[in-house]
Amino acid sequence: MLTINNLHVSVKQKEVLGGVNLSIPENEVHALFGANGSGKSVLISTIMGYPEYKVTRGEILFRGQNITELNIDERVKLGLGISEQRPPTIKGVKLEYLVNLLAPEKMNDETFRIKMLEHFGMDKFLNRNINDGFSGGEIKKSELFLLLLTRPDFLVLDEPDSGVDPEHLKMIGAMITEILQKKKQEGERCNPQARSSGLIATHSAEILNYIHTDKAHIMLDGKICCSGNPAVMMEQIRALGYSYCIECQHANQEEH
Numbered sequence: 435m436l437t438i439n440n441l442h443v444s445v446k447q448k449e450v451l452g453g454v455n456l457s458i459p460e461n462e463v464h465a466l467f468g469a470n471g472s473g474k475s476v477l478i479s480t481i482m483g484y485p486e487y488k489v490t491r492g493e494i495l496f497r498g499q500n501i502t503e504l505n506i507d508e509r510v511k512l513g514l515g516i517s518e519q520r521p522p523t524i525k526g527v528k529l530e531y532l533v534n535l536l537a538p539e540k541m542n543d544e545t546f547r548i549k550m551l552e553h554f555g556m557d558k559f560l561n562r563n564i565n566d567g568f569s570g571g572e573i574k575k576s577e578l579f580l581l582l583l584t585r586p587d588f589l590v591l592d593e594p595d596s597g598v599d600p601e602h603l604k605m606i607g608a609m610i611t612e613i614l615q616k617k618k619q620e621g622e623r624c625n626p627q628a629r630s631s632g633l634i635a636t637h638s639a640e641i642l643n644y645i646h647t648d649k650a651h652i653m654l655d656g657k658i659c660c661s662g663n664p665a666v667m668m669e670q671i672r673a674l675g676y677s678y679c680i681e682c683q684h685a686n687q688e689e690h
């Protein structure tokens with residue numbers, strides 16, 4: 435569904451991604467690990483088309499279409515959606531305004547109001563400016579809530595578990611699972627196996643206790659250096675740290 439070929443990205447004339455290759459098939463959710471500054475957020479921002487990140491080489495394909503040169507809004511219309519690591523505070527714009535803009539019919543839908551607004555505790559935030567004075571966990575919830583309204587076909591999440599306590603983590607996991615539920619087409623029977631695809635950057639991998647991920651990748655110095663089973667990889671990172679990835683990569687380079 436998403437294919438990235440030899441992606442090189444610069445910011446302020448400095449190369450920060452140096453040849454990323456990644457492929458995420460339909461119905462799969464992948465995890466992205468990597469030390470601080472390894473390039474996870476840059477990769478995610480480039481997938482979404484944030485203009486400060488300049489693609490100098492390579493391409494991003496979404497469902498076979500080259501989206502490398504498309505604007506953010508064009509990518510969103512094609513079905514990409516993001517929850518940012520540090521979303522902005524928007525003073526003067528109430529959350530309710532965005533909800534009405536994105537999905538006006540939902541506000542009059544009783545099932546939605548009970549299931550989504552009350553269950554996820556979002557009703558009390560509707561009347562507040564977006565993210566203004568929200569706690570870290572509340573910001574994550576509010577981002578995911580907006581994604582729940584649009585249910586993108588491909589979800590990009592930048593550290594949805596950072597700064598979230600264990601109880602809220604469970605709720606964040608439930609929200610992500612709900613977003614990933616494939617939109618049911620009219621007349622189509624619900625297939626619980628069918629879900630949207632996604633890429634989740636995480637340090638702690640705590641969120642992966644609540645969401646099934648099919649594969650994980652480790653970023654090192656602006657490249658994906660390793661891919662494999664998410665649980666096994668996280669166990670190795672916990673035991674050996676990212677310095678082991680550096681040693682492993684050096685050993686591989688010498689071998690070749």
Ligand SMILES: Nc1ncnc2c1ncn2[C@@H]1O[C@H](COP(=O)(O)OP(=O)(O)OP(=O)(O)O)[C@@H](O)[C@H]1O
Pocket residue numbers: 445446450468469470471472473474475476477486
């Ligand atoms: N706007 C920017 N201006 C200058 N450098 C940037 C900018 N955005 C990213 N970088 C640099 O790109 C590199 C990768 O940053 P990135 O935010 O992708 O790391 P990360 O893997 O997400 O780290 P963390 O886990 O700490 O969030 C870093 O060296 C960072 O300083």
